[in-house]
Amino acid sequence: MTQMMGKQSIQFEKAPHILCGASIVGKKEGEGPLGKLFDEIEEDPMAGQASWEEAESALQKRAAQMAIKKAGPSCGPVRYLFAGDLLGQLIATSFGVMDLQIPLFGLYGACSTMGEALMLGAMTVQAGYADTVLALTSSHFASAEKQFRFPLEYGGQRPLAATWTVTGSGAFVLAPKGGKARISGVTPGKVVDYGLKDSLNMGACMAPAACDTIYQNLVDFGRSPSDYDAIVTGDLGSVGQTILLELLDKKGFDIAKQHLDCGMMIFDAQSQDTHAGGSGCGCSAVTLAAKLLPMLEKGQWKRILFVPTGALLSTVSYNEGQAVPGIAHGVVIEHC
Amino acid sequence: MTQMMGKQSIQFEKAPHILCGASIVGKKEGEGPLGKLFDEIEEDPMAGQASWEEAESALQKRAAQMAIKKAGPSCGPVRYLFAGDLLGQLIATSFGVMDLQIPLFGLYGACSTMGEALMLGAMTVQAGYADTVLALTSSHFASAEKQFRFPLEYGGQRPLAATWTVTGSGAFVLAPKGGKARISGVTPGKVVDYGLKDSLNMGACMAPAACDTIYQNLVDFGRSPSDYDAIVTGDLGSVGQTILLELLDKKGFDIAKQHLDCGMMIFDAQSQDTHAGGSGCGCSAVTLAAKLLPMLEKGQWKRILFVPTGALLSTVSYNEGQAVPGIAHGVVIEHC
Numbered sequence: 001m002t003q004m005m006g007k008q009s010i011q012f013e014k015a016p017h018i019l020c021g022a023s024i025v026g027k028k029e030g031e032g033p034l035g036k037l038f039d040e041i042e043e044d045p046m047a048g049q050a051s052w053e054e055a056e057s058a059l060q061k062r063a064a065q066m067a068i069k070k071a072g073p074s075c076g077p078v079r080y081l082f083a084g085d086l087l088g089q090l091i092a093t094s095f096g097v098m099d100l101q102i103p104l105f106g107l108y109g110a111c112s113t114m115g116e117a118l119m120l121g122a123m124t125v126q127a128g129y130a131d132t133v134l135a136l137t138s139s140h141f142a143s144a145e146k147q148f149r150f151p152l153e154y155g156g157q158r159p160l161a162a163t164w165t166v167t168g169s170g171a172f173v174l175a176p177k178g179g180k181a182r183i184s185g186v187t188p189g190k191v192v193d194y195g196l197k198d199s200l201n202m203g204a205c206m207a208p209a210a211c212d213t214i215y216q217n218l219v220d221f222g223r224s225p226s227d228y229d230a231i232v233t234g235d236l237g238s239v240g241q242t243i244l245l246e247l248l249d250k251k252g253f254d255i256a257k258q259h260l261d262c263g264m265m266i267f268d269a270q271s272q273d274t275h276a277g278g279s280g281c282g283c284s285a286v287t288l289a290a291k292l293l294p295m296l297e298k299g300q301w302k303r304i305l306f307v308p309t310g311a312l313l314s315t316v317s318y319n320e321g322q323a324v325p326g327i328a329h330g331v332v333i334e335h336c
Numbered sequence: 337m338t339q340m341m342g343k344q345s346i347q348f349e350k351a352p353h354i355l356c357g358a359s360i361v362g363k364k365e366g367e368g369p370l371g372k373l374f375d376e377i378e379e380d381p382m383a384g385q386a387s388w389e390e391a392e393s394a395l396q397k398r399a400a401q402m403a404i405k406k407a408g409p410s411c412g413p414v415r416y417l418f419a420g421d422l423l424g425q426l427i428a429t430s431f432g433v434m435d436l437q438i439p440l441f442g443l444y445g446a447c448s449t450m451g452e453a454l455m456l457g458a459m460t461v462q463a464g465y466a467d468t469v470l471a472l473t474s475s476h477f478a479s480a481e482k483q484f485r486f487p488l489e490y491g492g493q494r495p496l497a498a499t500w501t502v503t504g505s506g507a508f509v510l511a512p513k514g515g516k517a518r519i520s521g522v523t524p525g526k527v528v529d530y531g532l533k534d535s536l537n538m539g540a541c542m543a544p545a546a547c548d549t550i551y552q553n554l555v556d557f558g559r560s561p562s563d564y565d566a567i568v569t570g571d572l573g574s575v576g577q578t579i580l581l582e583l584l585d586k587k588g589f590d591i592a593k594q595h596l597d598c599g600m601m602i603f604d605a606q607s608q609d610t611h612a613g614g615s616g617c618g619c620s621a622v623t624l625a626a627k628l629l630p631m632l633e634k635g636q637w638k639r640i641l642f643v644p645t646g647a648l649l650s651t652v653s654y655n656e657g658q659a660v661p662g663i664a665h666g667v668v669i670e671h672c
Contacts, residue, residue: 088424127463314425
């Protein structure tokens with residue numbers, strides 16, 4: 001049986017298992033609807049460090065160490081690390097994982113990076129290139145605001161379509177066996193550009209990419225939306241969700257019953273003033289670790305399509321008048 | 337036979353082939369020692385675009401299209417793309433590959449990115465996840481100066497340890513068969529930090545990482561330096577080379593006879609005023625395409641270790657007083 005499925009997907013003959021996930025988040029995320037589910041809540045936005053960037057690195061390191069500890073000694077040393085973040089030149093990752101001394105594949109897929117890390121990690125494990133790998137991403141509200149938007153002190157107003165970057169890091173240990181969930185297939189996504197230029201409406205920018213990947217996943221695997229207990233996008237937020245459902249409906253798939261969005265799950269938009277929802281590489285990562293993975297592990301869900309979504313922009317591309325294209329990667333996770 | 341070799345390497349049972357490489361460079365690179373070997377020389381630093389970043393994107397797109405054309409129709413459509421560049425949030429890549437409409441794994445390993453792309457591309461092909469993949473990276477002197485250093489108009493003086501970012505893009509098509517070179521193994525590298533803080537002496541910052549990866553490759557595969565016709569680092573330059581040879585010598589390996597550095601090959605430092613050598617994601621990529629790969633294809637070399645090297649810094653990490661750690665990825669390429 002070939003492992004290539006349709007136009008752009010892969011089905012794993014020996015689906016790599018997710019041994020465990022670990023999550024660490026900031027204070028605001030801890031106060032949200034998923035607050036009690038996270039492994040650790042760091043109340044100090046600086047995480048005891050000297051800068052926002054070092055704080056984000058510290059979160060990555062702690063999430064990685066927590067996941068390795070949870071996996072236990074029986075799984076052996078982690079052979080390869082697949083990791084990334086939102087900051088220019090991935091500095092949160094480079095400085096975060098340095099002490100781990102694990103060979104690193106540095107990844108950038110904007111907020112879709114956890115999808116990319118899980119895909120490549122699973123591809124590596126099932127091919128026999130490693131017995132244990134770690135998938136790791138992070139984001140930090142303040143380091144992201146500094147990177148992409150305005151100084152916090154400026155106190156700029158945010159439009160209602162804007163999302164709030166999650167402070168947090170999620171880590172997952174993948175191995176050939178163990179654990180109660182496995183990655184049975186993946187659908188790597190393409191860069192999709194609808195020409196939208198509003199970097200404060202990233203949900204709208206990313207929705208076409210999410211549509212493209214979900215559509216292709218359903219076609220490649222010959223599935224209907226009801227074959228999934230949930231189809232969970234990364235951080236489209238409420239504005240992006242509306243667009244996604246409409247776009248997929250036009251392509252013949254109604255996923256209204258299955259669709260969830262990590263960005264909408266992690267904050268209570270009304271009481272927490274986060275507008276359209278949460279976002280960032282950490283958003284889908286910690287939501288998977290704290291909420292989605294346990295639902296699969298307990299068997300409350302049998303199979304989900306996890307689709308982290310990324311908006312591909314930098315301050316340079318934005319200031320030069322470029323559009324904000326999107327990318328989304330699909331990961332099929334099943335109870336086992 | 338297991339595919340895992342030693343502590344951190346992989347040996348491919350069915351070594352993926354490099355069908356072809358393609359290179360496009362700027363005017364200065366075209367005037368250098370390898371000038372006549374590049375597929376295309378773009379005399380216009382803007383490549384007909386409106387900004388340096390768009391110019392770099394255009395080079396990526398043209399290199400990718402050239403490689404696909406060279407590979408010919410028999411190799412079928414490219415299923416996955418492994419690509420990256422030096423710019424924050426990989427904008428040269430995102431906007432460069434958009435029109436290709438190929439599922440993208442965005443990679444960041446600083447100037448080591450071509451190593452990362454070739455490793456993951458080879459891992460993907462030999463596992464049967466794709467019949468054809470493309471590995472692609474780029475850099476641009478002006479977009480890199482803008483990203484990392486000073487405005488060009490400022491005319492800042494450069495110390496002798498500094499390197500000159502190569503304007504260029506290299507692309508490689510990998511497939512299970514065809515072509516006259518193959519990737520027989522890989523050694524993904526760790527982040528290595530010796531605490532050096534001089535971002536204008538990146539050769540010194542990266543040499544310890546190159547040493548670590550080359551050492552591990554020799555140990556993992558049980559080889560001595562003479563088992564390679566050449567051990568070619570990415571962009572250590574003359575200062576980094578001296579350090580690398582000394583560090584490896586202390587670990588018991590003398591690679592003086594085998595060592596070459598793409599950064600030292602691509603420019604004539606004396607006449608072209610490039611100081612320690614060339615650098616950038618494009619440097620090792622175009623040197624591999626134009627010089628190293630043809631040497632292997634013709635059988636003048638039987639086996640080389642290609643080791644692109646990256647310096648992990650951003651202006652933020654530098655301004656916050658962080659060190660400049662390095663990373664290096666090893667790719668074993670053989671004549672076949």
